[in-house]
Amino acid sequence: MKSYDIVVIGGGPAGLAAAAAAKRSGIDSILILERDKELGGILNQCIHNGFGLHTFKEELTGPEYARRFIEQVQELEIEYCLDTMVIDISHEKVVTAMNREEGLFEIQAKAVILAMGCRERSRGALNIPGYRPAGIYSAGTAQRLVNMEGFMPGREVVILGSGDIGLIMARRMTLEGAKVKVVAELMPYSGGLKRNIVQCLDDFGIPLKLSHTVVEIRGKERLTGITLAQVDGKGKPIPGTEEDYDCDTLLLSVGLIPENELSRGMGVDIEPVTSGPSVNESLETNIDGVFACGNVLHVHDLVDYVSEEAAVAGENAAKYVKGILPENSGKEIKLVPTDGVRYTVPKTIDPERMAEELTVRFRVGNVYKNCFVSVYFDDERVVHRKRPVVAPGEMENVKFKKTQLASYPDLKTITLKIEEA
Numbered sequence: 001m002k003s004y005d006i007v008v009i010g011g012g013p014a015g016l017a018a019a020a021a022a023k024r025s026g027i028d029s030i031l032i033l034e035r036d037k038e039l040g041g042i043l044n045q046c047i048h049n050g051f052g053l054h055t056f057k058e059e060l061t062g063p064e065y066a067r068r069f070i071e072q073v074q075e076l077e078i079e080y081c082l083d084t085m086v087i088d089i090s091h092e093k094v095v096t097a098m099n100r101e102e103g104l105f106e107i108q109a110k111a112v113i114l115a116m117g118c119r120e121r122s123r124g125a126l127n128i129p130g131y132r133p134a135g136i137y138s139a140g141t142a143q144r145l146v147n148m149e150g151f152m153p154g155r156e157v158v159i160l161g162s163g164d165i166g167l168i169m170a171r172r173m174t175l176e177g178a179k180v181k182v183v184a185e186l187m188p189y190s191g192g193l194k195r196n197i198v199q200c201l202d203d204f205g206i207p208l209k210l211s212h213t214v215v216e217i218r219g220k221e222r223l224t225g226i227t228l229a230q231v232d233g234k235g236k237p238i239p240g241t242e243e244d245y246d247c248d249t250l251l252l253s254v255g256l257i258p259e260n261e262l263s264r265g266m267g268v269d270i271e272p273v274t275s276g277p278s279v280n281e282s283l284e285t286n287i288d289g290v291f292a293c294g295n296v297l298h299v300h301d302l303v304d305y306v307s308e309e310a311a312v313a314g315e316n317a318a319k320y321v322k323g324i325l326p327e328n329s330g331k332e333i334k335l336v337p338t339d340g341v342r343y344t345v346p347k348t349i350d351p352e353r354m355a356e357e358l359t360v361r362f363r364v365g366n367v368y369k370n371c372f373v374s375v376y377f378d379d380e381r382v383v384h385r386k387r388p389v390v391a392p393g394e395m396e397n398v399k400f401k402k403t404q405l406a407s408y409p410d411l412k413t414i415t416l417k418i419e420e421a
């Protein structure tokens with residue numbers, strides 16, 4: 001059996017940045033395993049601009065952003081296998097994978113970095129009544145067809161879900177000559193970034209119907225139309241509010257699911273809110289030497305944050321392999337999300353293991369205007385940051401310094417909450 005110090009599962013932006021950081025931290029024996037025919041992950045199909053504003057202070061397209069990290073991996077001479085699907089990882093970090101050249105093979109890793117990204121929620125999860133005609137795609141599938149394969153999925157389009165991929169595809173389909181009739185969103189707010197609502201819908205006169213869903217799908221062979229209805233506070237359609245739309249294409253942008261089948265299989269604890277692994281300040285899971293980053297950990301809004309987070313996972317995996325990642329000190333501080341904060345990544349902080357500065361990322365569960373993001377060290381409020389608006393579509397963060405936590409030696413919990421002004 002071959003062995004590597006670090007095996008990275010997934011060659012998207014998270015896997016690339018994690019591998020590069022691990023190499024720069026002094027580990028030579030690294031292997032990236034990627035099931036697709038090229039590195040770069042989902043960014044290869046995101047040909048619009050807006051990537052890299054934070055990291056490179058430039059507006060890059062998805063493939064351009066990915067290229068910068070692929071070049072780093074190549075310059076650092078990090079090994080990678082393409083067209084290689086990982087099908088199992090054991091608790092002892094034996095990675096089972098397969099490809100055409102080698103068939104089924106096993107690799108023993110000292111550390112594993114989980115970077116498998118996420119997939120889109122499908123129609124099956126929505127229970128929309130009606131036939132199952134052609135013309136219904138997830139927005140990401142349509143994105144791949146238009147941007148990479150050169151096919152137009154249809155001409156008259158309705159989009160269900162206003163997450164970023166749905167918004168981006170509303171603009172993309174319009175630019176390719178389709179008529180996007182409406183974007184419908186079940187929630188009373190959009191799940192996407194504000195800048196995408198402005199640039200992808202408002203600029204093209206595409207209506208956004210909040211608190212609406214698709215209640216009927218028409219057409220036997222090919223989609224011929226759908227019916228939208230308004231929903232009440234519990235997401236139930238309100239009788240009498242139905243509106244029919246003729247269309248040949250329905251794009252679904254109804255959520256992303258972190259790809260954690262491999263993680264579950266090896267015994268990694270999964271957080272119910274994020275559907276990603278539960279990690280500590282080192283982005284290490286409950287299994288020693290198994291780290292997670294990127295969309296497999298929690299769905300990110302901007303890829304810049306994916307790269308930042310993945311570098312931390314890579315550095316810590318390198319420390320683990322070198323035996324210099326400190327043992328758990330037993331002084332773990334619990335992070336408690338409450339009052340509007342849905343989750344935090346990480347879930348715990350060991351003040352003795354943490355880096356000089358630690359970024360805690362979180363999302364809120366509703367739109368809050370003129371509010372405060374507050375942080376409590378046990379009962380003492382230490383952060384009270386005024387925000388004109390916070391929304392579920394945008395990831396938030398707070399940063400802690402090691403020196404700051406050191407001055408609270410008995411700290412048990414850090415609570416994050418939204419407080420009304």
Ligand SMILES: Cc1cc2nc3c(=O)[nH]c(=O)nc-3n(C[C@H](O)[C@H](O)[C@H](O)COP(=O)(O)OP(=O)(O)OC[C@H]3O[C@@H](n4cnc5c(N)ncnc54)[C@H](O)[C@@H]3O)c2cc1C
Nearest residue numbers: 010012013014034035041042046086116117140294295303
């Ligand atoms: C359809 C879609 C469109 C998106 N569009 C945008 C956008 O326009 N702008 C934006 O900022 N963000 C977008 N995102 C979010 C985007 O996913 C993240 O910003 C970023 O790409 C996440 O990086 P990642 O490396 O965690 O995941 P990914 O980019 O998804 O990379 C994960 C990689 O792991 C590989 N992999 C998974 N399982 C295995 C396995 N078992 N064996 C081997 N390899 C495996 C996959 O093939 C993939 O290459 C989009 C996401 C999706 C799903």
